[in-house]
Amino acid sequence: MPSLKEVRNRIVSVNSTTQITKAMKMVSAAKLRRAQDAILQMRPYATKLNELIATVSANTEVGATSPFTTVRQVEKVLVVVVTSDRGLCGAFNANIIKAALAVINEKYPTQAAKGNVEILALGKKGGEALQRRSFKVNDTYMSIFQNLNFAHARSAAEAIMTAFSEGKYDVVELVYNEFKNVATQILRVDQMLPLVDKKADASKASKIDYIFEPSEEEIVLELIPKAIKMQLYKAVLESNASEHGARMTAMDKATDNANELLRALKIEYNRSRQAAITKEILEIVGGAEALKGD
Template sequence: MASLKEVRNRIVSVNSTTQITKAMKMVSAAKLRRAQDAITQMRPYATKLNELISTVSANTEVGATSPYTKVRPVENVLIIVVTSDRGLCGAFNSNVVKATLALIQEKYASQAAKGKVEIMPLGKKGGESLQKRGFKVNAEYMDIFQRLNFATARQAAEQVMEAFTEGKYDVVEIIFNEFKNAATQIIRAEQMLPLVEKKNDNSNAGKTDYIFEPSEEEIVLELMPKAIKMQVFKAVLDSNASEHGARMTAMDKATDNANELLRTLKIEYNRSRQAAITNEILEIVGGAEALKAQ
């Protein structure tokens, strides 16, 4: 059995940990509200824009001529991995890394064997983890969450788009945590480039006639780059909200675990203290009886 001093020290340590986890939970809850508002307000626009691109491209010939829809034999692959800068958020980051490794194994194993899979991390944790595993990492935008705004996401997207049109990459994938609620995040892996036409499940839907102003080509070619940039920004906002939700949940569980441990330690402390007092009483009684015998 541990001594009273050791148990007391552990109680003090667990109390300090509980205060930290409570504070981190409150901070994450405050940040989550802002991050959740940002993604919920932006998501309908991004979804409608993607639907518009898909529908218009399917009903016109201009989309097929865009450099962002050009399909080439897959030799060089870029995977954009969106994680957080900090830990203490449960399996938030490790799940994205696992999904990235699974994607590479399933779709790009031959390219990875040739060293032709490159990682572009948005967030430090994913970049550090995958770099340790031997992948080539483009870390230019790894600190994107320190300057989280559309301008930074647009710059990152433009760099990727330019590299794709120049033939540096043949396919670009993006992996991130999609925010559902504070306790649930869903791993999403989406092909960013080349843009692919989404199939319409309605087989009775015929070709729709559109009136274009100023012109069919200008509209489609203007919307495509915007949709790609919005896809990157949406992934970053989704990941940001998911991170705060995951950290709030993780800190809540950590606080509960600390409280349970504290309860167990207090019981142990009281038992040890009671045993110590009992021993002292026995020693006193034994000493008194020894004096009487003399």
């Protein structure tokens, strides 16, 4: 049985841990509200933009001329991995890393064996983990969450688009967590480039005789880059909200576990204290009896 001092030290330590986890939960809850508002405002715009591209593409052939719809034989692959900068958020980052590795091993094993798979890390945890696994990691935008805004996401998207159009990559995969609620994040793996044929999404739409102003080519070729940038920005916002939700849930569970441990330690402390008091009483009684015998 541990000594009373050891149990007291553990109680003090667990109390400190409980205070930290409670504080982290409160901070994550405050950040989650802002992050959730941002993604809920973004989703309708992104959805409508994709619907617009799908409808227009179904009635024109202009989209096929875009460099971002060009399908090439896959030799070089870029995997965009969106994780957090910090841990203590449960399996949030581990799930993303596992999904990225699954995509590489299942879809692009030949390219990976040749060293033709590169990682673009958005968030430090994913970049550091995949670097340890000997992948080539582009860390240019690893700190995107330190100052999260559309300008930084647009810069990253433009760099990806330029590299794809120049033939540096033949396909770009995007791996991220989609926010559903505080306790649930949905793992997403989307093909970012080349763009999936939008005509399939608009198959139910009837043929419409559009009047384009300016020309249909200008409209579609301008909408496609916007859609790609929005896709990346939306993924980053989804991941940001998911991170705070996951951390809030993890810290809530950690606080509950710490409270359970604290209750167990207090019971152990009381038992040890009672045993020590009983032992002292027995020693006093034994000494008194010995004195009587003398």
